[in-house]
Amino acid sequence: MREFSEARNWVQFHDPKSLVLALVGEVGELAELFQWLPADQAQALASDPKLKQRAGEEISDVFLYLLRLADELGIDLSQAANQKMSASEERFAISDVHGQAPLKS
Numbered sequence: 504m505r506e507f508s509e510a511r512n513w514v515q516f517h518d519p520k521s522l523v524l525a526l527v528g529e530v531g532e533l534a535e536l537f538q539w540l541p542a543d544q545a546q547a548l549a550s551d552p553k554l555k556q557r558a559g560e561e562i563s564d565v566f567l568y569l570l571r572l573a574d575e576l577g578i579d580l581s582q583a584a585n586q587k588m589s590a591s592e593e594r595f596a597i598s599d600v601h602g603q604a605p606l607k608s
């Protein structure tokens with residue numbers, strides 16, 4: 504993603520604020536695909552090949568902007584995600600939360 508951006512001289516536009524806004528815009532495009540699906544039919548409708556294709560495209564846009572943002576901030580996304588998962592494993596012990604939605608504390 505960095506090479507793609509550098510080759511096009513787009514890195515000059517990739518300050519953290521602009522990347523966050525681009526990321527939010529792509530999340531909005533992803534949400535738009537699902538926003539009016541009836542909740543009780545959403546799972547079945549989401550397996551429609553055309554919707555699945557579009558969802559894959561928007562999820563990719565989200566992922567790529569997230570990756571670019573992490574790169575710009577000097578964050579190793581893989582390492583940060585692994586640390587976050589380890590913290591969540593400790594915070595939400597299976598015996599305490601199994602089958603329960605996590606509550607905000």
Ligand SMILES: [Mg+2]
Nearest residue numbers: 529532561564
């Ligand atoms: Mg998009």
